[in-house]
Amino acid sequence: MVLKSLNFLIAGVGGQGTVVASDILSDVGSETGYDVKKSDILGLAVRGGSVVSHVRWAEQVHAPMIEEGSADYLVGFEWLETLRRLSYVKSEGTILVNDCRLDPITVSSGEAEYPEREIVLAQLEKAAKKVYAIPGLQTALDLGNARILNIVVMGALSALLKTDPTLWERTVERRVPKKLLALNLEAFRKGRVLIVNHIGKGTSQNGT
Amino acid sequence: MKALLSGNEAIARGAYEAGIQVVAGYPGTPSSEILENVAKYQEIYSEWSANEKVAMDMAAGAAYSGRRAMVTTKQVGMNVLSDSLFYTVYTGLEAGVVVVTADDPGLFSTQNEQDNRHYAKLGKLPLLEPADSQECKDFVTKGIEISEQFDTPVLIRTTMRTSHSKSMVTMGERQKVREEVGPFPRNMEKYNCMCLWAKKRHPVVEQRLLDLAEYAETFPWNRIEWGDRSLGIIASGVVYEYAREVFTKASFLKLGMTYPLPKRLIKEFANGVKKIVVIEELDPFLEEQMKAMGISAVGKEIFPPFDELLPQTLRRLAINASLLPKQHRERPHASSSADLPGRNPVLCPGCPHRTSFFLLNKMKLPVAGDIGCYNLGALPPFSAQHTMGAMGASIGVLHGMGKSNLPEPAVATIGDSTFFHAGIPPLLNMVHNKGVGTVIIMDNSTTAMTGHQDHPGMGVNLMGEPTKKVDIHELVKAIGVEKILKVNAFDVKAMEEALKECTAYKGTAVLIAEGECVFISRNPQPAYEVDLDLCTACGICSRMGCPAIVKVKAEHEKTGRKKTGIDPVLCSGCDVCAQVCPTSAIQKPKNKKS
Numbered sequence: 001m002v003l004k005s006l007n008f009l010i011a012g013v014g015g016q017g018t019v020v021a022s023d024i025l026s027d028v029g030s031e032t033g034y035d036v037k038k039s040d041i042l043g044l045a046v047r048g049g050s051v052v053s054h055v056r057w058a059e060q061v062h063a064p065m066i067e068e069g070s071a072d073y074l075v076g077f078e079w080l081e082t083l084r085r086l087s088y089v090k091s092e093g094t095i096l097v098n099d100c101r102l103d104p105i106t107v108s109s110g111e112a113e114y115p116e117r118e119i120v121l122a123q124l125e126k127a128a129k130k131v132y133a134i135p136g137l138q139t140a141l142d143l144g145n146a147r148i149l150n151i152v153v154m155g156a157l158s159a160l161l162k163t164d165p166t167l168w169e170r171t172v173e174r175r176v177p178k179k180l181l182a183l184n185l186e187a188f189r190k191g192r193v194l195i196v197n198h199i200g201k202g203t204s205q206n207g208t
Numbered sequence: 209m210k211a212l213l214s215g216n217e218a219i220a221r222g223a224y225e226a227g228i229q230v231v232a233g234y235p236g237t238p239s240s241e242i243l244e245n246v247a248k249y250q251e252i253y254s255e256w257s258a259n260e261k262v263a264m265d266m267a268a269g270a271a272y273s274g275r276r277a278m279v280t281t282k283q284v285g286m287n288v289l290s291d292s293l294f295y296t297v298y299t300g301l302e303a304g305v306v307v308v309t310a311d312d313p314g315l316f317s318t319q320n321e322q323d324n325r326h327y328a329k330l331g332k333l334p335l336l337e338p339a340d341s342q343e344c345k346d347f348v349t350k351g352i353e354i355s356e357q358f359d360t361p362v363l364i365r366t367t368m369r370t371s372h373s374k375s376m377v378t379m380g381e382r383q384k385v386r387e388e389v390g391p392f393p394r395n396m397e398k399y400n401c402m403c404l405w406a407k408k409r410h411p412v413v414e415q416r417l418l419d420l421a422e423y424a425e426t427f428p429w430n431r432i433e434w435g436d437r438s439l440g441i442i443a444s445g446v447v448y449e450y451a452r453e454v455f456t457k458a459s460f461l462k463l464g465m466t467y468p469l470p471k472r473l474i475k476e477f478a479n480g481v482k483k484i485v486v487i488e489e490l491d492p493f494l495e496e497q498m499k500a501m502g503i504s505a506v507g508k509e510i511f512p513p514f515d516e517l518l519p520q521t522l523r524r525l526a527i528n529a530s531l532l533p534k535q536h537r538e539r540p541h542a543s544s545s546a547d548l549p550g551r552n553p554v555l556c557p558g559c560p561h562r563t564s565f566f567l568l569n570k571m572k573l574p575v576a577g578d579i580g581c582y583n584l585g586a587l588p589p590f591s592a593q594h595t596m597g598a599m600g601a602s603i604g605v606l607h608g609m610g611k612s613n614l615p616e617p618a619v620a621t622i623g624d625s626t627f628f629h630a631g632i633p634p635l636l637n638m639v640h641n642k643g644v645g646t647v648i649i650m651d652n653s654t655t656a657m658t659g660h661q662d663h664p665g666m667g668v669n670l671m672g673e674p675t676k677k678v679d680i681h682e683l684v685k686a687i688g689v690e691k692i693l694k695v696n697a698f699d700v701k702a703m704e705e706a707l708k709e710c711t712a713y714k715g716t717a718v719l720i721a722e723g724e725c726v727f728i729s730r731n732p733q734p735a736y737e738v739d740l741d742l743c744t745a746c747g748i749c750s751r752m753g754c755p756a757i758v759k760v761k762a763e764h765e766k767t768g769r770k771k772t773g774i775d776p777v778l779c780s781g782c783d784v785c786a787q788v789c790p791t792s793a794i795q796k797p798k799n800k801k802s
Contacts, residue, residue, distance in 0.1 A: 014553065026212050026374060036212055037340075039373040048755050049553035063453040064340075064373035064446070067520035084548050104551035108758050109589055109750055110770075112549035146777050 003034055005058040007066040011085040012077030013102050014049045017150030020175060021075075022053035024154050027171040028163065029057040037064040048104075050081055074128065075157055077136070077149065078102050079120050086127050095128045096160060098136035098153055132160065134194045140187065148187040151176075155191020165192060213377045215370040218341040219280075219308060220245030222348025226304075227383035228252060228278050230270040232263035234629065235658035236282025237317040238371040239310035243280055244659070247670050251382065256661050256670050259599070259629040260285040264292035264307070271301040272399060274389030276352055283311040283324050284598065288630075290327060296361050297333045298409045299399045303386075304355035306348055308364045310371045313489040314516035319579075319597055321514055323490035328363050328467035332413050334420050335363045335467035337445040341375040343429065343464065349383075354423070358416055367489065369446045369516070421468035429464025432477050439531065440481030442474075442494060442505070450519045451487050454526060469497055478503045485510070485531060489517045555584050557756040558732070558780030560652050560697035560723025564621065565590035566752055566788070567704050573619050573711065576609065578602035578631075580623035581657045581725075582650050589753045593621065600630025603638060603647055610644035617711035619646045624680065625655035625663040632687070638716045639688040646710040646717045650697070651680055652725040660727050684718050691715060697723030700787040726780055733781025734797045738772050742793035745769035749785045749794060757785060 008025060012018040019040050029036040034057040054065040066088065074089040076082025076097040089095060106112045124131045134156050140149040151172060158168045169185060176184045213221065219242050223231055231246045231254040233239065246254045257263035260281045267277035281289050286309045293307060309327070312318040328335035336351055338344040344366065351362040397405045424430060436457040443451045444463040452460070461477040463469070478484055486495040486507035495507035510529045511517055517525075526532040555562050565585035568575055569592045577583055577593030578601065586593035595605055606620035622631050627649050635647065655661040662669055667677030684692050691713045693706045703721065710717035726732070735756070745764040749757050749772055756778035759770040774785075774794070786794040 013551065023374075030210075030212050030376065035376060037373060037375045038212075039369060048551075048556065050551040061375070062449045063519045064369060064375065064449070065518065067518075067523065080548060080551070084551075102755075103758055104549055105554055105588070105753055105755060106549045106551070108755070109753075110747075110759070111588070114549060 003032070003057070003059060005056075006072050007057075007070050008055040008073045008075060009066060009071040009085055009088045010053040010055065010075045010077070011081040012051055013081060014051045016051075016077045017147065018051055018053050018077055021150040021154050022055050024168070024171050024175055025055045025157070027174070028158075028168055029055070031167055031171065032057070032163070034058060035061050037061040039064045050084060052081075052085060073157065073160070075153060077153060079117065080104070080114065083115065083120050083123060086123065089128045091127070092129045094130045094132070094160060095124050096132050096134065096153070096156055097124065098149065099133050100137040100149075132156070132195060132198055134191075134198070136191065136194070139190050139194065143183065143187055143190070145183065148184060151184050151187040152191035152194070155188040155193075156195045157191075158188070159192040159195035165189075209379045210376055211379065212374050213341045213345075214241065214372055214374045215338065215341050215344040215366050216241035216310075216372070217245050217374075218344035218377050219348055219364075219366075220249075221377070221379065222345040223252060223278050224249045224382055225345070225380050226349040226352040227276055227385040228304075228306075228348075228352065229275040229385055230254075230267060230277040231280070232257045232266045232277070233280035234258075234260045234263060234285060235625075235655050235661040236285045236310070237658055238312060238366075238368040239280045239282045239285075239308065240658045240661065241371075242308060242310075243670070244661075246278075251385075254670055256655075256663065258664060260289035261292050264289045264296075267305055268292060268296050268299075268301070271296075271303045271305045272299075273392055274302045274386060276303045276385070277305045278308065278348070279305070280308045281310070282318065283309055283322055284318055284320065285309075286324050286327055288599070290331065293327075293333075293361060294331050295401050297331050298401055298406055298413060300359035301355065301361065302393060304352035305361040306351040306355060306364055307361055308366065311365060311367045311490075313367055316368055321490060323493060324363075324365055325466060325493040326491065328365075331363075332417055333360050333363055334358070334465065335365060336464060337365050337466050338370055338464070339444070339446055339448045339462070340370065341373070341377045344370060345377055347429075347464070354420075358420055358423075360416060360420075365445070367446055373446070417468055421471065424465045424468055424470035425472055427465040427470065429462070430470050430473055431462055432473070432480075433460040433462065434480070435459045437480060438482045440477055440484045442477070442484065442486045442498070443488070444494065447487055447489055447517060450517060450522050453519045454523045455532070463494070466494060469494070471501055474498060474501065474503065478505075487511060487517065487522070490514070552587050553584060554587070554753060554755050555581065556726055556780075557754050557778050558726040558782040560721065560725065561585065561650055562752055562754065562782075563697050563700050563703050563723075563784055564648055564650060564721055565592050566700070566784075567707055568592040568619060568621075569751065571707065571711075574609065574614070574616060576602045576605040576618065576620040578620070578622040578626050579657075580626050580650075580655075581652075582621055582623055583657075585621065587753075589751045598630075599626055600634055603631055603634035606645040606647065607634065607638045607641070607643040610638075617646065619648060619707075619711065621648045621650060623656075624649065624651040624653065624665050625661075627680070628664050628678070632683075635684070635687050635689070635716075635718075643716050644714060646707070646713070646719060648707075648719045648721055649680060649684070651720055651722050652697075652728070654725050654728050656725045656727065660725070680720055684720070689716050689718050691717035692720065693718075694720040694722060697721040698782055698784055700784060733783075735776040735779035736774050736781055736783075736786060736794055737797050738774055739793045739795060740771055742791045743771040744791055744793075745771045746790060748788055748790060752785050752788065754785060756780075
């Protein structure tokens with residue numbers, strides 16, 4: 001079986017859990033049989049700064065990061081950060097964006113304006129073939145814990161990739177503390193449902 | 209058994225498999241995770257040393273005693289470590305030692321972009337550059353082998369991409385280690401670098417380099433990969449992977465051991481291709497050595513000496529230099545990300561450093577800064593770290609400012625871990641040489657920026673053992689400082705009074721600002737709220753630079769300025785913004801228990 005290469009870019013704000021999300025995505029790739037490499041920004045950028053992870057699935061991967069215009073999937077945890085990395089997505093690629101706005105200090109101090117949501121969405125739709133905007137943060141808050149946002153988003157991604165969810169759930173189990181496993185699995189499944197509902201209504205929705 | 213590991217995790221695994229028994233270092237991005245992962249192995253003694261030089265001395269002591277050792281550092285940490293590394297090159301060791309330097313092309317978290325490969329040349333020791341996680345692990349084992357075969361420490365150099373990227377690694381077993389060692393060698397002609405003995409060791413070091421150059425010819429990770437003979441690319445480390453990504457047809461000379469170089473192998477490669485291009489990030493370390501060998505190679509003409517050479521940059525430069533044909537790649541529509549609001553890292557909600565910087569900005573004092581989370585005080589809205597350059601430099605620079613008769617009082621800011629690393633000698637110096645200035649020691653009870661590692665002021669070490677907790681107040685008193693104030697960092701009024709008292713003092717004053725890092729105290733209070741009827745949109749709270757303080761739609765009728773709101777997900781209830789609000793509009797939430 002020849003595995004089709006896939007490149008993922010995960011963008012967000014330091015503290016949103018993008019690194020764990022990309023670890024899970026990487027594990028799923030290697031369990032599926034791919035050679036996998038990934039890169040994270042760690043260190044200074046984490047203190048509420050702009051963070052990005054590259055994940056690559058292929059028969060053999062050389063560089064651990066992808067070039068602009070090469071991401072099959074751009075997964076954004078926050079609007080501004082998704083916009084910031086827009087040049088990485090392929091024109092025939094897919095954007096999965098979490099409906100979440102986190103103002104940087106440059107905005108809350110009045111120095112800069114946060115772009116309007118509709119304008120951001122329009123730019124995303126222009127750049128990629130499919131755009132799915134999901135209420136990931138709200139789903140996490142409804143489950144009582146903002147910090148499982150990343151698992152919700154991975155659930156949504158697993159549905160887009162049309163992959164076996166049990167493979168993902170085994171990976172999530174390995175990566176989260178045991179006492180929180182039930183909560184994380186619920187978050188993952190709710191994330192999948194966000195997409196399953198989405199697809200029925202067509203693309204480019206602003207979440208259910 | 210295979211696993212997806214980062215370069216740092218793989219190096220830790222390599223230490224385990226290579227039979228290393230002692231590992232020491234000081235936290236520094238991108239190297240910190242190595243020691244954090246080594247600490248998981250029961251078979252290895254590991255510690256966070258007070259600084260990198262102590263770590264190197266400690267490793268030398270262990271290696272002289274017969275225990276294999278490893279030292280880890282970020283790239284500027286090598287500057288501190290090298291003082292001790294260099295004598296071990298002269299003395300040799302009783303057991304293998306590898307020193308890992310994690311460089312930072314692209315300056316993700318360092319003060320400069322120095323290329324530490326030069327240390328191999330200056331220090332006269334062999335250099336290995338792994339390209340991925342598997343090599344990170346294998347080079348530790350191989351490094352120990354080379355170290356023991358040639359009686360020298362070995363330098364392993366990664367870059368941020370190798371350290372933090374993850375790739376597949378095949379695991380192995382731990383080598384058998386010596387249980388019993390000793391007695392300690394009584395061989396002063398070798399281990400004591402007194403000049404009359406060191407003079408005899410230098411020719412030994414030079415001969416060793418010649419022997420290593422011969423060894424390099426058959427080092428398994430120095431290899432030619434023939435492809436199209438019109439272009440021959442020479443590359444080491446992760447740059448080799450980038451080049452393989454971009455140049456799909458060329459011939460390659462991959463180098464894993466980059467000092468000394470395998471001259472015959474290089475000449476064989478050069479003779480087999482039409483054009484040689486040396487692709488390196490930062491300095492022409494390889495290129496200059498090749499040119500000195502008489503090889504006509506091109507490198508820095510095409511690739512700049514700063515920043516990372518990411519695949520897309522490499523591709524663009526290669527096309528511009530006609531090394532690759534022009535491509536008609538469809539560029540997706542993308543807004544220029546330069547137009548978007550920046551998102552710099554910030555002090556976390558609840559950070560104890562916030563008060564100091566709010567006040568330093570308010571009082572418009574000149575500040576000599578240092579390295580740690582508090583260095584974020586340089587960014588708006590504080591803009592209060594007017595200099596910064598190296599660990600512990602703040603106090604020395606303050607002393608220089610004090611001796612220059614400036615018309616304003618000066619302040620230095622230094623964290624607790626940084627103070628233990630490099631702040632004690634400069635403070636001793638200030639007292640001894642009658643310096644004038646205020647040192648704010650920001651004691652948040654951890655080494656925060658790099659991931660909350662332990663330090664001598666914390667009472668517990670990396671092995672999890674309870675240990676002596678150094679009292680900073682007592683230490684500063686013992687150093688001879690006469691004006692010492694210890695203040696709760698979350699009490700804005702007390703901090704302001706203390707700062708005024710210290711800056712008025714005609715001598716060396718120390719203000720110990722005590723407040724636990726939020727990651728240590730782990731005791732978030734309910735989020736505060738803003739009473740919009742009381743808020744006058746004066747904007748004083750936004751000078752706190754807290755990400756939890758946001759602007760809301762409601763405006764002040766007279767000025768039209770937007771009022772303040774507090775993000776309930778981010779606020780940690782530290783009370784500091786409430787203390788500075790002139791109308792008491794920011795309030796503790798009513799009817800909520802902590």
